[in-house]
Amino acid sequence: MAQPPVRLVSSRAAAREAVASHRENEPEALFGIAELCTEFSVTARAVRFYEDKGLLAPRRINGTRVYTQRDRVRLRLILRAKAIGSKLSEIKQYLDLYGAHGEGRSRQLRFTLERTDAAIRELEAKRVHIDATLAELRVINESVRQQLASRQD
Numbered sequence: 013m014a015q016p017p018v019r020l021v022s023s024r025a026a027a028r029e030a031v032a033s034h035r036e037n038e039p040e041a042l043f044g045i046a047e048l049c050t051e052f053s054v055t056a057r058a059v060r061f062y063e064d065k066g067l068l069a070p071r072r073i074n075g076t077r078v079y080t081q082r083d084r085v086r087l088r089l090i091l092r093a094k095a096i097g098s099k100l101s102e103i104k105q106y107l108d109l110y111g112a113h114g115e116g117r118s119r120q121l122r123f124t125l126e127r128t129d130a131a132i133r134e135l136e137a138k139r140v141h142i143d144a145t146l147a148e149l150r151v152i153n154e155s156v157r158q159q160l161a162s163r164q165d
Contacts (some may be wrong), residue, residue, distance in 0.1 A: 042071075051084075063088055067104055070119055086119045102127065 045056050062068045063077070067090055070077040079087075086107055093103045106123055109116040 013076070040081050043084055045070075045077050045079070048079055048084065048087060053088075059087070062087065065100055065104065067100070067107060077164070083091060099129070 019135060020065070045059055048059055049056050059068065060077075063070060066142070068083050068086055070079045070083055072078065089107065090103055093106070094100075098106075106127075109119045109123055
């Protein structure tokens with residue numbers, strides 16, 4: 013008698029099953045890359061890029077990336093830091109300060125304070141320059157308007 017064909021479960025299906033069972037049985041949830049992409053409006057390519065740069069370190073289940081709550085929080089921090097103009101090298105340095113169990117939180121806070129103080133100083137200097145440039149442009153603009161008004165060609 014012939015044996016029925018053995019159905020092989022794809023690695024993606026196995027990973028999905030592991031993620032689902034992990035959510036049911038343990039307090040720390042796992043997430044697939046598609047879930048993170050949807051939640052944070054980023055592409056899978058961006059998430060993989062952050063992984064390549066050492067900013068994220070997902071687990072692998074049958075070759076498929078599986079992200080923990082820690083990875084999710086790190087991705088949120090990465091995107092937030094990028095939005096305010098931080099370089100990836102600074103973001104990595106900040107994330108690495110945290111340590112495996114949060115022992116570097118004070119160092120992270122000092123790092124953040126130094127970086128935000130510097131960014132505030134830089135932006136305030138730019139604002140002064142922008143205000144001066146705007147004032148000069150307004151003077152030029154008004155002068156040109158007056159010259160045009162006096163030339164009734």
